[in-house]
Amino acid sequence: MQNDFNESQTRTNLMRAFAGECQSRQRYYQAALIAQQQKLVGIERMFRFTAEQEERHAMVFWKELKGSAGQNVDISAGYPADVFENILQLLDASAAEEEKEHSIVYPDFARIAADEGYPDIESSFSMIADIEKSHRKRFEYYGRLLREDRLFRSSDTEQTWLCLNCGHIHKGSEPPQECPLCSVAQGFFIRECEAAFTSCEIIEQ
Template identity: 45%
Template structure:
């Protein structure tokens, strides 16, 4: 079935996606501030890096609404309230929210767009859905390390990189402070996760 864009469910889904990405960007920016307060600059960086990508997703969705410029699109939606006192809870919530977008929201939006005759928009929803899965994987990996007390400790020798100056050291633990720039341990990340990969399982 083919429908006009200004009467489509896809138009509403794009606005929902724009709102969701915009809110995710802000939630991650707020979580980054909490991580910084807890001397977890590596997690601050993860949140800010992901926030930047969410901003770009929002722009992609918003630009697809250009033909409706000057109009108002009314949508109903549900959005999470993630106000936690600890960084781990923010990581877990972020993982859950990203997987929700991947498994349900954007996958469903892609199906609707295809059915309504918007194959390019369908492709964009599907493509961004896969990115959201990678976000969820990354948040989950860092949450596991934090929860296990292994964010700065490894069972085996590995390389650690200072996110401030790039200095690399080897050992089973990140140094308490970078021997080059003197920034604290919170700036160190496992080499294979910088910046911001997740080891394949």
């Protein structure tokens, strides 16, 4: 049985989620700019890619609020002031925030939406909770590479590295200091397996 939407807790949770996603998007966009200043292009692109997904999550929640169009929705919530210049701190703080969304906040909101009779909204919260887990893993992955000084170093001498500027592939335990084709710095290289679209092979069935 659906409650009156304007009296529901789900309506408040949607606005909290919308505010949270807008802020995540902005935090990651700012983190991308810091990574760019530090010439860590792979990490910059990763933050931008994730920021775009947060923007789409915000849009999902925004559209669910149409039942309150024209009204003011009051919320009370805490949001992280992760104002860091250090990339590792940014990655760690982002991973922690994603874990909170994945394991506490959105499952809670999904359960309340189900209780209040909004299965579609429950499903949106649950699906986005799963995505936030993949974000946490992404941030942890790069945090670990940085912490262990492996961002541009591998124990595999056959490791393939991709230049994000021109697409040149280099094989070896480290990417070159400068791309031999387009001359950009080492910071443009990522492991080939980290790039979207680079492992495309025809699937026969």
